[in-house]
Amino acid sequence: xxxxxxxxxxxxxxxxxxxxxxxxxxxxxxxxxxxxxxxxxxxxxxxxxxxxxxxxxxxxxxxxxxxxxxxxxxxxxxxxxxxxxxxxxxxxxxxxxxxxxxxxxxxxxxxxxxxxxxxxxxxxxxxxxxxxxxxxxxxxxxxxxxxxxxxxxxxxxxxxxxxxxxxxxxxxxxxxxxx
Amino acid sequence: xxxxxxxxxxxxxxxxxxxxxxxxxxxxxxxxxxxxxxxxxxxxxxxxxxxxxxxxxxxxxxxxxxxxxxxxxxxxxxxxxxxxxxxxxxxxxxxxxxxxxxxxxxxxxxxxxxxxxxxxxxxxxxxxxxxxxxxxxxxxxxxxxxxxxxxxxxxxx
Numbered sequence: 001x002x003x004x005x006x007x008x009x010x011x012x013x014x015x016x017x018x019x020x021x022x023x024x025x026x027x028x029x030x031x032x033x034x035x036x037x038x039x040x041x042x043x044x045x046x047x048x049x050x051x052x053x054x055x056x057x058x059x060x061x062x063x064x065x066x067x068x069x070x071x072x073x074x075x076x077x078x079x080x081x082x083x084x085x086x087x088x089x090x091x092x093x094x095x096x097x098x099x100x101x102x103x104x105x106x107x108x109x110x111x112x113x114x115x116x117x118x119x120x121x122x123x124x125x126x127x128x129x130x131x132x133x134x135x136x137x138x139x140x141x142x143x144x145x146x147x148x149x150x151x152x153x154x155x156x157x158x159x160x161x162x163x164x165x166x167x168x169x170x171x172x173x174x175x176x177x178x179x
Numbered sequence: 180x181x182x183x184x185x186x187x188x189x190x191x192x193x194x195x196x197x198x199x200x201x202x203x204x205x206x207x208x209x210x211x212x213x214x215x216x217x218x219x220x221x222x223x224x225x226x227x228x229x230x231x232x233x234x235x236x237x238x239x240x241x242x243x244x245x246x247x248x249x250x251x252x253x254x255x256x257x258x259x260x261x262x263x264x265x266x267x268x269x270x271x272x273x274x275x276x277x278x279x280x281x282x283x284x285x286x287x288x289x290x291x292x293x294x295x296x297x298x299x300x301x302x303x304x305x306x307x308x309x310x311x312x313x314x315x316x317x318x319x320x321x322x323x324x325x326x327x328x329x330x331x332x333x334x335x336x
């Protein structure tokens with residue numbers, strides 16, 4: 001969405017136009033949902049948190065000054081909602097959790113790949129919340145480095161360093177399984 | 180020592196942010212551990228790039244707008260309750276102030292007669308209105324039912 005259209009949409013939302021807010025939700029719902037679903041794993045919880053994001057957007061629109069892009073502001077809300085949710089109660093996820101692990105036939109490469117993905121998701125769940133969000137956002141199409149840095153209020157260099165560390169931690173968590 | 184340096188950049192090489200220069204490339208060719216780490220980093224990078232990006236469910240927009248409406252309605256309810264409480268407090272304060280002024284100025288004794296007059300007027304009015312009470316009660320019940328249905332529908336929306 002170009003900045004002019006974005007500004008017009010925000011103005012219409014602020015004037016109490018419900019159709020404009022519907023447009024805003026439709027525009028950002030997939031990115032917001034994907035970002036949260038990649039961070040919290042549980043789809044039901046992700047839906048609840050994504051709705052919470054739009055509730056906060058609706059409440060905050062009268063105070064949105066338009067200094068940042070609307071998308072940047074929304075990603076910042078996503079980050080706050082995810083971090084708050086994760087600080088409420090974090091369960092330790094083991095990479096060998098019997099209850100949820102995929103138990104493939106070792107010889108089948110497709111199943112082997114499925115197992116790797118399963119282990120990757122569990123390894124991501126063990127990352128600190130800010131790293132988890134970074135990994136979720138960076139590999140999501142449509143989110144730029146600069147926008148992510150602005151949303152998380154981090155200098156671009158720090159963001160890249162944190163992303164690098166997050167991937168390093170992931171590799172170390174998975175290393176024994178991948179070899 | 181050089182392994183530490185190489186391991187520090189394997190993620191960047193795997194992501195394509197950095198091209199291994201002669202020294203690092205040479206080390207990666209000779210050090211099995213670092214080469215394995217680079218291979219792991221490449222796999223992690225590939226898996227991360229292939230990670231599914233789930234779409235929001237079909238009912239998401241409707242559910243979100245419903246939740247926003249409910250939240251707005253609840254906040255309006257609080258606002259209404261606050262306003263009603265403020266009005267009630269102001270009325271109580273005015274009545275108390277009037278009563279204190281009447282008491283201090285000695286007008287309370289005179290106002291006793293006014294209260295008596297008002298009371299008898301009220302009784303006459305009640306006598307005249309009494310035959311129509313069932314009609315008024317029915318209308319009030321209908322209004323209350325309509326308000327109840329509206330309140331319930333707003334709560335469900």
